[in-house]
Amino acid sequence: MTVNVRTALQIVAALIVAGLAAWLLPQYLELFTLINATVFVSMGLLALSLGLIWGFGGILCFGQTAFFGIGGYTYAVAAINFGDTTWAVPLALLVPTAVAAALGYLMFFGRISDVYMGVITLTTTLILFKFANSTAGDQWTIGTAPLGGFNGIPGTPPLNFPLDPSNQLAPEQVFVVAVLALGICYAVAKLILRTRFGRVAVAIKENELRAELLGYDVRLHKLGLFAIGGFMAGLAGILFANCVFVSPTMFSLSYAGQVIIWVLVGGIGTLVGPVIGCMLIQALTTYAGTLSAIDPNLLLGVLFMLAVVVVPKxxxxxxxxxxxxxxxRGEP
Amino acid sequence: MDYAVVVALQIVSGVATLVIVSLGLAVVFGMMRVINLAHGEFLMLGGYTAILASGQGVNLWIAILVLPPIAVGIIGAVVERVLIRRLYGRMIDTMLATWGLSLAFIGGVTMLFGNSVTGISAPLGSFEVGRFHVAGYDLFLVAASVAMSLAIWIVLKFTPAGLIARGTMQNAEMAAALGVPPDRVYALTFTAGAALSGLAGGLIAPVSGVLPTMGTAYIAKAFITVITGGAAMLTGTLVASGLLGSVLTIFTFLTTPVFGEVALLVVAIVLLRLLPRGITGRFLRRAL
Structure with a gap:
């Protein structure tokens, strides 16, 4: 089976699974479970975005939540101001992509090493967390949208049909949009990795010096991939804002850590792995949350250490x- | 005039705080190339040690200066033995594992002590500069940062242990060939770094208050400082603290504490774009 055929099969399989989930689950799940499932799917997309840039670009981004949160906040602020989500969505995709590109420019063209990159991206999301937390009070409004500090923006408007603000999507429809978005992003990521750009990115991850000596512009390829990751994380943020609401937690250390754990547990260097890892760990932490005897952070931390030491792959x-x-072994 | 003196004092104490919270991290990163993302939680544990001890009626100075480094040093030794030792040479895995450790510490402490702020009042009262009051404890922090830096410098430069540590960090195999067990040197260095972090936690506890997530408030600043400092760990940390601490305090004065931190980050990122190997990657290269 050639690589192209396999990629095509994987893409078709992913789209079929997404299509089936979008068609069947809303019919059988209760509304509450369905909204939770939408949250899981948006987190899965966030995991996918990191799985793409870390697993295939070797970009160690500890603050993928920065773009997730920026996407969510931009969406909420724009949707409140425009009174229509038609243009809020593209804006909320553009802003995190642009921020990722700007941050990526400073990091990749400064040629700082992996470790520094991890620390800088982490610091970025932590500082955004602090900033978002400090925006309580009337002076912190953008247009007509109060940023709300620690409480976030509880009245984040849900998506509406394009150019029809009165016709808002029901939670079931938001779920369908989320699942399809995840499926399509997976397909797009697979396709990107088959293009010349994607193959060069993987080559850079394997051996940066060799790729550079062969004449590829390492900085530009990393920047491109990082921006794509920012775009997908922003989309995940929009979906998250639709089923929960935007709040500084989106930038928090525990979210930033969780994304890494999902990818790490699911498997670096795969695209499905992070999504599966995300679903599993989400289910586990939700369950642990109901126990209330164990602090979820403690559980996550222990899982995190075990993942690194026991199953590093x-x-x-x-x-x-x-x-x-x-x-x-089964074969003769 | 009085105002200028007060502002200058604030800047100096801002710089000193940054030095204090960064030194433990700088020792571990500078000597061992291990990025300890649980550094903030070591500070937090130091803070809790100070609070618990002073709650038990222990003399405040012992609770701040003596017990936290001992307690956190022991915790650090255990962490090195159980976790870090398995991951030497795998820099990124070490970062990830210590991040897990950091989350576990936050979760564990939240379970034990609850998610609320506790504090001890700062000793030493305050004195007057013209119309203004300045906290005596701020000046004590400045003195403590100088003492800690001097102690590290003297140990590394003038004692046999410091010589062995520096030698092992430069070339572990050669040190081993000369009869120095690198494992033990690494373990002791990590323990010393943890003890410094614990001491820092005890020192800042009266100023900042103590809660399970207090580490996250300092870890970003500490990392940025150490990284901006670059290869020469002590000089780098001091120079970077001087620069970034001033930026932080000045912008905090002009706007809000949050914008102070944003300014710190922006300056640090732009600086790393210009000097990717940190300040001491370009200047003062031969320094310690």
Missing amino acids: GLLPTATTILLRLMR
Whole structure:
């Protein structure tokens, strides 16, 4: 099976799964579960965005939540001001992409190392967290949208049909949009990795010096991939804002840490892995939240350490290796 | 005139605080190239040690200066043994594992002590500069930062232990060939770094108040300072603290504390664009 055929099959499979989920789940799940599922899907998209830039670009971004939060906040502020989400959405995709590009320019063209990059991106999201927390009070309004400090913007308007502000999407429809967005982003990410740009990005991740000596512009490719990651994280933020509401938590350290754990547990170097890891861990922390005996942060932290020490490759690659070995043993 | 003196004092104490919270991290990163993302939580544990001890009626100065470095040093030794030791040479995995540790510490402490701010009142009262009051404890922090820096410098430069530590960091194999066990040097260095972080936590506890997530308030600043400082750990941290601490305090004065931190970050990122290897990657290269 050639690589192109396999990619095509994976894309078709992902779109079919997304289509089925979008069609069937709203019919069977209760509304509350469905809204929770929408949150999971938006988080899954966030995990996908980091899985793409970290697993295939080698870009160690500890603050992917920065673009997630910026996307959500831009959407909420623009939607409140415009009274219509038709133009709020593109704006909320443009702003995180632009911020990612600007930050990426400073980091990649400064040629700072991985470790510094991790620290700078983490610091960025932490400072945005502080900033968003400090925006309580009347002086902090953009247009007609109060930023609300610690409380965020509870009245984040839900998406409406394009150019028809009175016709808002029901939670079921938001779920459909979210699942399709995740499926399409997965397909787009797969396709990007098949293009010349994507293959160069992977080459840079494998050996930056070699790629550079072969004449590829390392800085520009990393910047491009980072901006795409910012775009997807922004989209995840819009979806999140639709089913919860925007608040400084979107930038918080515990969210920033969770995204890393999802990707790490799911498997670096895969695109499905992070999404699966996200769903599993979300389900686990939600369950732990109902127990209330164990602090979710404690659980996450222990999982995080175990993932690094015990399964450094992540669940999906480890499982694949074991499966392959078993299948080979089954053959005569 | 009085106002200028007060502002100058504020800047100096802002710089001193930055030095205090960064030194533990600088030792661990500068000597071992280990990025300890649980540094903020080491500060937090130091703070809690000080609070608990003074709550038990221990003398305030012992609670601030003696017990936190001991307690956090022990915790650091355990962490090195259980976690860090498995990950030497894998810089990124170390970052991730210590991040997990940081979340676990936050969660654990929240379970034990609850998610509320506790504090101890700052000793030393205040004195007057013209129409203004200046807290005596601020000046004490300045003295403490100088003392801590001097102590690190003297240990590294003039004691056999410091010589062995510096040698091992430069070339672990050669040190091992000469009969120095690198494992033990790494373990002791990490413990010393943790103890410094604990001391920092104890020192800032009266100023900042103590709560499980207090580490997150300092970790960003501490990291940026150490990274902006660059390769020469002590000189770099001091120079970067001087620069970034001034920016932080001045912008805090002109606007709000949040914009002070934003300004700090922006200056640091632009500086790293110009000097990707930190300040001491370009200047003062031979310094310690």
